[in-house]
Amino acid sequence: MRRVTMLLCRRQILAASAIIPAMAGPLRAAAATPVSLTYAPGRLAWPGGETRAVCGRGGVRADKREGDGASPEGTFLLLYGFYRADRIAQPPSGLAMTALHPDDGWVDDPQDPNYNRLVKLPYVASHEAMWLSDGLYDLVVVIGYNTDPVMPGRGSAIFLHVAREDFSPTAGCIAIERDALARLLGLLGPGSTITIRA
Numbered sequence: 001m002r003r004v005t006m007l008l009c010r011r012q013i014l015a016a017s018a019i020i021p022a023m024a025g026p027l028r029a030a031a032a033t034p035v036s037l038t039y040a041p042g043r044l045a046w047p048g049g050e051t052r053a054v055c056g057r058g059g060v061r062a063d064k065r066e067g068d069g070a071s072p073e074g075t076f077l078l079l080y081g082f083y084r085a086d087r088i089a090q091p092p093s094g095l096a097m098t099a100l101h102p103d104d105g106w107v108d109d110p111q112d113p114n115y116n117r118l119v120k121l122p123y124v125a126s127h128e129a130m131w132l133s134d135g136l137y138d139l140v141v142v143i144g145y146n147t148d149p150v151m152p153g154r155g156s157a158i159f160l161h162v163a164r165e166d167f168s169p170t171a172g173c174i175a176i177e178r179d180a181l182a183r184l185l186g187l188l189g190p191g192s193t194i195t196i197r198a
Contacts, residue, residue, distance in 0.1 A: 032092075032093060032094025032095075032186065032187060032188060032189035033094065033187075033189045033191075034189055034190065034191030034192050034193070035047065035187050035188050035189070035192045035193075036192070036193050036194075036195065037078070037160075037184075037192070037193065037194040037195070038194070038195045038197065039053055039055060039060075039071075039174050039194060039195065039196045039197065040197045041055070041198070042054070044174065044176055046184070046187070049184075051176050051177060051180040051184075052163075052167065052176065052177065053163070053174055053175065053176045054163055054167045054168070054169055054170060054174070054175050054176075055071040055169065055170065055172075055173075055174055055196070056069045056070045056071040056169055056170050056171060056172035056173065057069040057070075057169035057170070057171070058070030058071075058172070059071070059198065060072070060073050060196055060197065060198040061073060061198075062074070064145075064154060064155045064172070065153060065154065065155060066108065066110055066153050066154070066155050066156060067108075068155075068172075069169070069171055069172055070155075070172055071158070071170075071172050071173065071174060071196050072145045072146075072155060072158060072172075072196060073196055073197065073198060074145075074195070074196060075193050075194070075195040075196075076143050076144045076145050076158075076193060076194055076195075076196070077143075077144035077191070077192070077193055078095060078141050078142070078143060078144070078160065078188060078192040078193060078194055079095075079141075079142045079143070079144045079147070080095050080096040080097070080098070080141070080142055081093065081095050081096070081097045081098070081139065081140055081141040081142065081185065082097065082098055082099070082100045082104075082130065082137065082139075082140040082142075083097055083098075083099060083100065083138065083139050083140070084099070084100055084131075084137065084138045084139075085099035085100070087135070087138050088138055088139070088182075091139065091182050091185045091186065092185070092186050093185040093186060093188055094187075094188055094189030094190060094192075095141065095185065095188050095189070095190070095192070097185070100130050100131055100137065100140075101131065102131045103120050103121045103122075103131075104118060104119075104120065104121070104129075104130040104131060105118070105119050105120070105121045105123050105127040105128060105129055105130060106118055106119070106127060106128045106130055106156065106157045107119055107123065107125055107126070107127045107156065108126050108127060108128055108156045108157060109125040109126040109127070110152040110153040110156075111125070111152065112125035112126075115150055115152055115156060116146055116147065116150045116155075116156035116157065117150070118130070128156075128157050134164070135162055135178070136161055136162050136163075136164065136175070137159075137161055137162070138162050138178060139161065139162055139178060139181045139182060139185065140159045140160070140161045141159060141160040141161070141181075141185070141188070142158075142159055143158045143159060143160060143173075143174070143194055145158040146158070155172060157171075157172070157173070158172055158173055159173045159174075160173065160174050160175070160176070160181070160194065161173055161174075161175050161181070162175060162176070162177070162178040162181060163175035163176055163177055163178075174194065174196065
């Protein structure tokens, strides 16, 4: 009887050690698994769904360069995301989601050692502000383009983010309606990818 009690206690401790960190970490969607998204002109699709989408003003290019306004062609991991905690609650997702801050920026200067990386502002090199007034970065998923390794001049700050109301082209990102992105985040888990096609 004592042995059974000790085994039960040990199992409870092990269960608690697994549950407590999960509760303390970011909100996770219960059914989040690797999902394959596909962008083709005007649409973003995934198993069981699709939505209107827009790409960069330069179209989709395999030879993307910094400043060309194009979205990169290929298949890329969806790495992690950001959200504006002053505007929306943290969305449930299998991807790690971090609240943006007013001093967050993303370096777009190919000569800078932090090219295509998140930095704190003020920052001396050319960068993009992540704290936007227009709502485009209320929800952002970082697309794993030119991230490992980072190649100077091959393009930076390629995200899946909120589209403008008129769905006008982006500077190279893929964009969809905010509510659609919030719902999609609940499906995405580690290993999810996006394929971008011309």
